[in-house]
Amino acid sequence: MKCGLIEKTESQFVDSIEKEAYVWCEKNWKHDDYEHQHNRAQLTFVEEGYQYFHIDRKIYLVPQHHVIWIPSEKAHKITSEAQTVNLMVFLFKSVFDDEFYQNVQVFAVPPVLKEMLLYASKWNQSLDENEEQDIFFKAILKSLPNFCKESSGLEIPVPTDTRLIPVCNDINTHFKYNLDIDSLAEKAQMSVRSLQRIFKNETGITLQKYLQLTRILKSIELIDTRQYTLSEVAYKVGYQSLSAFTSSYFAIMQVKPKLKKN
Structure with a gap:
């Protein structure tokens, strides 16, 4: 039961x-x-x-x-x-x-x-x-x-076009780094322009937005561990400053990030 x-x-x-x-x-x-x-x-x-x-x-x-x-x-x-x-x-x-x-x-x-x-x-x-x-x-x-x-x-959309799955997997694995759009297009076996258009049509968001969502979700997981400062979390998910991370986090969550109390 x-x-x-x-x-x-x-x-x-x-x-x-x-x-x-x-x-x-x-x-x-x-x-x-x-x-x-x-x-x-x-x-x-x-x-x-x-x-x-x-x-x-x-x-x-x-x-x-x-x-x-x-x-x-x-x-x-x-x-x-x-x-x-x-x-x-x-x-x-x-x-x-x-x-x-x-x-x-x-x-x-x-x-x-x-x-x-x-x-x-x-x-x-x-x-x-x-x-x-x-x-x-x-x-x-x-x-x-x-x-x-x-x-x-x-919410993170999952594309139905199987050519985009390697693209999503790559972003999910290398979210700390900026998008290498040429490499992603090669993985999808299509041109950069086609990748950007098809990805937006399939998911409703851009590749850059998908990266942002992935980074914020990963940051929530890291904050939950209570092992890192917010600055460390920001760096681990790919942001060069705490202010940039805070701004991105707020855009998605509508609240500022904060550490959990032990």
Whole structure:
């Protein structure tokens, strides 16, 4: 059993719970790294650490104090290299008739929503009927579209054109260095101009933006280790100054980078 759901097969979970909604909190969360799906919509709050969600050929980063909304029946895989991952997972049998609930959403949790989620933890793993809980969870669900400010910068697209996979792999490996566009074009076996055009068409972003996203994701992993200063992190992901790193980080995350307290 995981999050109250019975794992029927490696990729499919069976829901035998009558409750409309419930919450499942765990410290030091451990996920299987295979793709799975379930018939409840899912709201996951990352209280500590970070998670990567692999959904529909995109990789969504969900850092600390962010949430991800996943519609029901949406196949997803979760990975993380964080030292500790503390999660709250809310599972809803039905949702409101609004386009928001039909799509994957990732966004930073504003203070009001954070307090609501933390208050809801008092019902952790409770499957008993409770009127206050039912009303409170419905209020959380109804409020989500108002709390969401799009964080599309927290997703990395995965191209379907197989010629671009070596390009992405090269950037993921050598993110510390500036783009060698001629070398990347050679790996893709196409001209520089074709590479730039096809990559943008496939992913919706430029090669330079892809590099920036990769660097910021790597910086989040390094910050999580608590082993480096911000200046060291900036250098390790390819920035020549802390100010340049801070500016790039803010452009993606909408907050300035800061070290975690031990």
